[in-house]
Amino acid sequence: MLIDIDGVLTVSWEPLPGAVAAVEWLRASGVPFALVTNTTSRTRASIAGRLAEAGFPVAENDILTAPAVTAAHLREHHPRARCLLLNAGDIRDDLTGVTLVDAPDAPDAPAGLDPDVDVVVIGGAGPQFGYDALNRVFRHLRLGARLVAMHRNLYWRTADGLDLDTGAFLPGLERAAGVEAEITGKPSAAFFAAALSHLGADPSRTLMVGDDIESDVLAAQRVGVTGVLVKTGKYLPETHRAASGTPDHVLDSFADLPDLLERLATGSG
Numbered sequence: 001m002l003i004d005i006d007g008v009l010t011v012s013w014e015p016l017p018g019a020v021a022a023v024e025w026l027r028a029s030g031v032p033f034a035l036v037t038n039t040t041s042r043t044r045a046s047i048a049g050r051l052a053e054a055g056f057p058v059a060e061n062d063i064l065t066a067p068a069v070t071a072a073h074l075r076e077h078h079p080r081a082r083c084l085l086l087n088a089g090d091i092r093d094d095l096t097g098v099t100l101v102d103a104p105d106a107p108d109a110p111a112g113l114d115p116d117v118d119v120v121v122i123g124g125a126g127p128q129f130g131y132d133a134l135n136r137v138f139r140h141l142r143l144g145a146r147l148v149a150m151h152r153n154l155y156w157r158t159a160d161g162l163d164l165d166t167g168a169f170l171p172g173l174e175r176a177a178g179v180e181a182e183i184t185g186k187p188s189a190a191f192f193a194a195a196l197s198h199l200g201a202d203p204s205r206t207l208m209v210g211d212d213i214e215s216d217v218l219a220a221q222r223v224g225v226t227g228v229l230v231k232t233g234k235y236l237p238e239t240h241r242a243a244s245g246t247p248d249h250v251l252d253s254f255a256d257l258p259d260l261l262e263r264l265a266t267g268s269g
Helices: 019-029 044-053 066-077 131-142 170-177 189-199 213-222 237-241 254-265
Strands: 034-037 063-065 082-086 099-101 119-122 146-149 155-158 161-164 207-210 226-230 249-251
Touching: 019 254, 034 044, 034 189, 044 063, 063 066, 063 189, 066 119, 066 146, 066 189, 082 131, 119 131, 131 170, 146 170, 189 213, 207 213, 207 254, 213 226, 226 254, 249 254
Parallel strands: 034 063, 082 099, 082 119, 119 146, 207 226, 226 249
Antiparallel strands: 155 161
16 A cells, blocks of 8 residues: 555644544554655654654654655765755755755855755745745756756645645746756656555555545556545545546545455455
């Protein structure tokens, strides 16, 4: 099992009804699973701690984040690069082996541009994505820096409603600077390959559960994983109707997952 967190298990880190019991069922049934998330506001250790406090039987090794996959991507494809990070939240502990320069929104960031920035890394959006920060990123890209983005998510669900995310800003940067971002998190095939490798799992025997029909579900189906869409989190009926494909399964919530797995095991699903 590959399981998204935000909008599937929790909203604003509060458990959705029945989610803890369903994860406990997976653990007791011996089903290998990984929590795969584009969340960029917390490190793997912080996420594991918050979920454990909420009652989920998970540890840091059960979690694969876009920042962790991004670090591996940078080490492999941009070794020794000096990276400028724009992100809402402190994820530096997950960016092991990556050389970071001052964030563009930092109070002590220099007024001029550092000509030695090789890669601009875009994480999750938040108040840090102001004009000055985005303009500084744009200028670095115009000087030849590469662009790596952890995801293209347009929005996510919070306790207060839907909030804008990186996908609302990234296309403008790409178009203005004449570049195309390397995407490291969902929906990239590389992210799912990393998640399957983490579990040692065969895609044909793996399910991906998510609330984002494009980035979670259909992207997983394109790499041979069975997609399960849940009607919680960012799910919207109009997005479902306008999607580029059809999910393999649709559930009201993650709490319904044990019943689906039992039906699949008996051939009735």
